[in-house]
Amino acid sequence: MNVRQRKLEMIEAMNRARALEPSSFMPNKLLDTLIQKMHLKNDAELCRVLEVQPPIISKIRHRKLAVGATILLRMHEKSDMSIKELKELSNASMH
Template structure:
């Protein structure tokens, strides 16, 4: 058994990136970076789990691939049905 939390085990950006490359008929990560209009190191950092897939990139993936946000999140390993926002988020600091 591993010491990683269950969410850490399920998170798999490789599956998402590989699916996008296949769906868009691209050759590699560099081509994917061009299609998403991001710098190639962004894709590399996502693959090596040093950078999470942010909301703006997820939206860009949706626009380019025509996959739903739900499908993209599922490929990424995010299985949450609902999102909770804390009372602190969105409020100005006092």
């Protein structure tokens, strides 16, 4: 087995392990609540309101990207929800 194959196997193993890790980051509740409170239809409208590219919201929704400070501030400004509320929604448990 060459070095490239080993590297690929290691990356795949890390990705599998990461997928099994419990995480408190639950972006769907945050994004769905924003859509509901702002009377939007879908993620595309949320992108327009927040002035971000659709892949950003998609990556957040699929837990590939955390909600950064800039997007959190935009969510706060556009929705009039407190930052504390927004952070609690993104860390809410699924139970």
